[in-house]
Amino acid sequence: MVNLLQTRRLQRYRMALLRLKKMGLQKTFSHSLSEETGISAVLIRKDFSQLGIRGRRRGGYNIDRLLEQLKLIFGSEKEQNVILVGLGNIGSALVKYEGYRQGNMNLVAAFDIDPAKRTRRYQVPVYSLENLRDVTDTFDVSVAIMAVPEFSAQETASYLVENGIKGILNFAPVLLKVPDHVLVNNINVMVELERLMYHTGIKQKA
Amino acid sequence: MVNLLQTRRLQRYRMALLRLKKMGLQKTFSHSLSEETGISAVLIRKDFSQLGIRGRRRGGYNIDRLLEQLKLIFGSEKEQNVILVGLGNIGSALVKYEGYRQGNMNLVAAFDIDPAKRTRRYQVPVYSLENLRDVTDTFDVSVAIMAVPEFSAQETASYLVENGIKGILNFAPVLLKVPDHVLVNNINVMVELERLMYHTGIKQKA
DNA sequence: CATAATATGTGAATATATTCACAAAGCAAA
DNA sequence: TTTGCTTTGTGAATATATTCACATATTATG
Ligand SMILES: NC(=O)c1ccc[n+]([C@@H]2O[C@H](COP(=O)([O-])OP(=O)(O)OC[C@H]3O[C@@H](n4cnc5c(N)ncnc54)[C@H](O)[C@@H]3O)[C@@H](O)[C@H]2O)c1
Ligand SMILES: NC(=O)c1ccc[n+]([C@@H]2O[C@H](COP(=O)([O-])OP(=O)(O)OC[C@H]3O[C@@H](n4cnc5c(N)ncnc54)[C@H](O)[C@@H]3O)[C@@H](O)[C@H]2O)c1
Numbered sequence: 001m002v003n004l005l006q007t008r009r010l011q012r013y014r015m016a017l018l019r020l021k022k023m024g025l026q027k028t029f030s031h032s033l034s035e036e037t038g039i040s041a042v043l044i045r046k047d048f049s050q051l052g053i054r055g056r057r058r059g060g061y062n063i064d065r066l067l068e069q070l071k072l073i074f075g076s077e078k079e080q081n082v083i084l085v086g087l088g089n090i091g092s093a094l095v096k097y098e099g100y101r102q103g104n105m106n107l108v109a110a111f112d113i114d115p116a117k118r119t120r121r122y123q124v125p126v127y128s129l130e131n132l133r134d135v136t137d138t139f140d141v142s143v144a145i146m147a148v149p150e151f152s153a154q155e156t157a158s159y160l161v162e163n164g165i166k167g168i169l170n171f172a173p174v175l176l177k178v179p180d181h182v183l184v185n186n187i188n189v190m191v192e193l194e195r196l197m198y199h200t201g202i203k204q205k206a
Numbered sequence: 207m208v209n210l211l212q213t214r215r216l217q218r219y220r221m222a223l224l225r226l227k228k229m230g231l232q233k234t235f236s237h238s239l240s241e242e243t244g245i246s247a248v249l250i251r252k253d254f255s256q257l258g259i260r261g262r263r264r265g266g267y268n269i270d271r272l273l274e275q276l277k278l279i280f281g282s283e284k285e286q287n288v289i290l291v292g293l294g295n296i297g298s299a300l301v302k303y304e305g306y307r308q309g310n311m312n313l314v315a316a317f318d319i320d321p322a323k324r325t326r327r328y329q330v331p332v333y334s335l336e337n338l339r340d341v342t343d344t345f346d347v348s349v350a351i352m353a354v355p356e357f358s359a360q361e362t363a364s365y366l367v368e369n370g371i372k373g374i375l376n377f378a379p380v381l382l383k384v385p386d387h388v389l390v391n392n393i394n395v396m397v398e399l400e401r402l403m404y405h406t407g408i409k410q411k412a
Numbered sequence: 413c414a415t416a417a418t419a420t421g422t423g424a425a426t427a428t429a430t431t432c433a434c435a436a437a438g439c440a441a442a
Numbered sequence: 443t444t445t446g447c448t449t450t451g452t453g454a455a456t457a458t459a460t461t462c463a464c465a466t467a468t469t470a471t472g
C-alpha cells in the first residue's frame with residue numbers, strides 16, 4: 001500500500017509536523033507542510049488522501065491527529081525490539097543512543113565476537129553470537145543493527161538471516177547478499193559525503 | 207547531467223564492482239552487475255550509456271576502467287577536505303573512522319562548543335566554532351559532518367552555512383532549514399529502523 | 413570466411429510519479 | 443442565507459523512470 005518513495009516522504013512529514021508542534025501550532029495546511037519539507041502541496045495531499053488521511057476543506061489538518069495516523073501506518077502499536085551486532089566505535093555510540101524509546105523501540109542486547117567487549121559496562125547485555133537465537137526468540141527480534149568490520153559483514157549478515165533476522169541496518173560499506181525476504185538498509189557515510197561533494201561541485205559550475 | 211536517483215545507483219555499481227574485483231574478476235557484464243546489485247541489466251546499460259561509459263559488444267565492461275570512470279564522475283581528482291562538528295558519541299566514532307582516505311577525502315578538523323573536548327587526544331585538531339572560517343578558508347572546506355544534539359542542530363547548521371559550508375551530512379533527527387544552494391543529507395537511524403520494521407511487518411502479512 | 417552465439421546500445425512502449433486544473437466543501441462575514 | 447474566500451481532494455495531463463524489443467557490434471568456432 002505504501003511504496004518506498006512514499007515512506008521517505010512520510011518520514012519527512014512527520015519530522016516537519018513535530019517541528020511545527022514544538023512551535024506551538026495545532027493545525028497545519030498542505031502549503032505550510034510544503035514550505036517545511038520542500039515537497040509540493042499537491043503531492044502532500046495526494047499522499048495523505050491515498051493513506052486515508054483526510055483534512056478539513058478549509059481548516060487544514062490537525063497536527064496531533066496527523067501524527068497519530070502516521071504513527072499508525074509506521075510504528076507498530078507494540079514496542080519493537082532490536083539488537084546490535086558489533087560493539088566497536090560506531091556500535092558503542094549506538095548503544096548509548098537515547099532515541100530508540102521515542103520511536104517505540106527497544107535495544108535489548110548487543111553481540112560481539114571479542115570477549116573483551118562482553119562486560120557489564122554497556123547499557124545493554126553483550127553476548128557472544130552463539131546466543132543470538134536465544135535472544136531473538138526470547139525478545140521476538142526481527143531487526144538488527146550491524147556495525148561490524150567490512151571483512152566480516154557478509155558472514156555476519158548471513159548468520160543473522162539464518163537465525164531469523166528479516167531486516168538489517170548495515171553500517172559496513174558493503175553490498176550484502178541476502179535472500180529476497182530480507183531487507184537491508186545501508187548507512188554509508190562515505191557515499192553520503194561523496195554525493196554532497198558531487199552536488200556542491202555541480203552547483204559551482206551552474 | 208546525473209540525477210539523484212542515478213547517483214544512488216552509481217554508488218551501488220561501484221560497491222558491486224569493488225566486490226567483483228576483490229573476487230579476482232577483471233571484466234563484468236550488465237547481467238552480472240544486475241545480479242549483484244538488484245538493478246535491471248538494461249537500466250545499468252542505460253545508465254552507463256548516458257554517462258558516456260561504453261562497453262564492448264561482446265566482452266562486457268572492464269572492471270578497472272569502469273571504476274575509474276565512475277570515480278571521474280563522482281570523486282573529484284583532488285582530495286577533498288571535510289570537517290566534523292560535534293564530538294559526542296557519534297562524532298568521536300566518526301573521527302576514528304578510517305574510510306575517508308580511500309574515498310579521497312580528508313577529515314581536517316573537528317569543532318565542539320565544549321572546551322573539554324578541545325584536547326589533543328583525538329586524531330584531528332579540535333577547535334571552537336569561532337575558528338570555523340579560518341579552517342574552512344585555509345583548507346577550502348565546503349562540506350561538513352554535523353553530529354550535534356537535536357536542539358542545537360538548526361542553529362549550528364545556519365552558522366555553518368553563514369561560513370561558507372555548502373553541504374551538510376546531518377546526524378541529528380531534525381529537518382534543517384537551509385538556503386537553496388545548500389544540500390543536506392540526513393542520516394537518521396530511527397527512520398531507517400522504522401522503515402525496516404515497516405517492511406518486515408508487511409512481508410509477514412503478504 | 414561464414415555462421416552462430418553473446419552482449420551492448422537505444423528508440424519505442426510502458427509504467428510510475430508528479431503536477432495541473434478545477435470542482436466541492438467549509439468557514440466567515442455581511 | 444447569500445456571497446466570497448480558502449483549502450482540500452481528485453481526474454486528467456504531463457513528466458520522469460524503467461522495461462521491451464531488437465538492431466548492431468564483437469568474438470568464437472567450424
Ligand atoms: N567508525 C565510524 O565512524 C564508521 C563510519 C562509517 C562506517 N563505519 C563502518 O562501520 C563498521 C564498524 O566500524 P567501527 O569503526 O565501529 O569498527 P570497529 O573495528 O571499531 O568495531 C567493529 C566491532 O565488531 C566486532 N566484530 C568483528 N567481527 C565480528 C563478528 N563477526 N561478529 C560480531 N562482532 C564482530 C569487533 O570485535 C569490534 O568490536 C565498519 O564496517 C566501518 O566501515 C564506521
Ligand atoms: N549516538 C548515536 O548513536 C546517535 C544515533 C543516531 C543519531 N544521533 C544523533 O546524533 C547527534 C549527536 O548524538 P551524540 O549521541 O553523539 O550526542 P552527544 O551529546 O554525545 O554529542 C553531542 C556533541 O556536540 C557538542 N555540541 C553541542 N552543541 C554544539 C554546538 N552548537 N556546536 C558544536 N558542538 C556542539 C557537545 O559538546 C557534544 O560533544 C544527536 O542529534 C543525536 O540525535 C546519535
